[in-house]
Amino acid sequence: QKEVEQDPGPLSVPEGAIVSLNCTYSNSAFQYFMWYRQYSRKGPELLMYTYSSGNKEDGRFTAQVDKSSKYISLFIRDSQPSDSATYLCAMSAGGGSARQLTFGSGTQLTVLP
Amino acid sequence: KAGVTQTPRYLIKTRGQQVTLSCSPISGHRSVSWYQQTPGQGLQFLFEYFSETQRNKGNFPGRFSGRQFSNSRSEMNVSTLELGDSALYLCASSRRLAGGERSTDTQYFGPGTRLTVL
Numbered sequence: 001q002k003e004v005e006q007d008p009g010p011l012s013v014p015e016g017a018i019v020s021l022n023c024t025y026s027n028s029a030f031q032y033f034m035w036y037r038q039y040s041r042k043g044p045e046l047l048m049y050t051y052s053s054g055n056k057e058d059g060r061f062t063a064q065v066d067k068s069s070k071y072i073s074l075f076i077r078d079s080q081p082s083d084s085a086t087y088l089c090a091m092s093a094g095g096g097s098a099r100q101l102t103f104g105s106g107t108q109l110t111v112l113p
Numbered sequence: 114k115a116g117v118t119q120t121p122r123y124l125i126k127t128r129g130q131q132v133t134l135s136c137s138p139i140s141g142h143r144s145v146s147w148y149q150q151t152p153g154q155g156l157q158f159l160f161e162y163f164s165e166t167q168r169n170k171g172n173f174p175g176r177f178s179g180r181q182f183s184n185s186r187s188e189m190n191v192s193t194l195e196l197g198d199s200a201l202y203l204c205a206s207s208r209r210l211a212g213g214e215r216s217t218d219t220q221y222f223g224p225g226t227r228l229t230v231l
């Protein structure tokens with residue numbers, strides 16, 4: 001079983017919909033939680049960064065971390081066709097391993113006009 | 114501020130050859146990490162360099178190696194290439210502040226080098 005499981009599989013939504021992306025993990029040492037967006041043939045782009053549990057909001061994006069359930073989420077409000085991309089959750093432990101990211105497999109999102 | 118740059122962007126090699134990829138981090142960033150991305154395995158951590166020293170290493174064979182120079186630029190080398198080494202190789206940089214200031218020690222990725230092994 002992978003340390004980080006990302007759910008759901010490929011997702012297609014109409015423009016303006018609220019999108020919910022989720023990941024679960026098994027390693028209780030993880031303290032740093034990130035969401036990256038990756039467009040085709042590009043490197044991942046950091047969207048949200050959260051330390052430990054809690055919520056963080058940035059414009060149309062909200063990240064939630066529930067360490068007790070080992071569950072993280074990314075919500076996208078008022079989704080736009082330009083949000084169509086692959087979304088990757090990533091996480092790491094603290095200290096010297098803070099930059100050793102473990103990624104989920106990614107969710108491919110398509111927002112239809 | 115310029116982002117992470119990687120060269121070359123595309124490479125085609127044959128089995129048994131070796132390859133060297135280059136990464137220039139964001140100005141002021143001292144840590145460079147390397148990742149391999151494949152459709153089957155996703156994004157996997159290779160190694161991290163800081164102050165010219167390897168700090169962390171992922172679960173890859175010894176054919177994968179790297180180094181970092183005094184200006185923080187980094188190279189990774191893959192020797193005796195195998196077909197399964199075909200992948201997008203991504204470099205990420207971070208400031209890696211002493212004491213690990215949580216809000217700023219995040220990684221920023223370059224566009225990657227797409228390696229095809231024939």
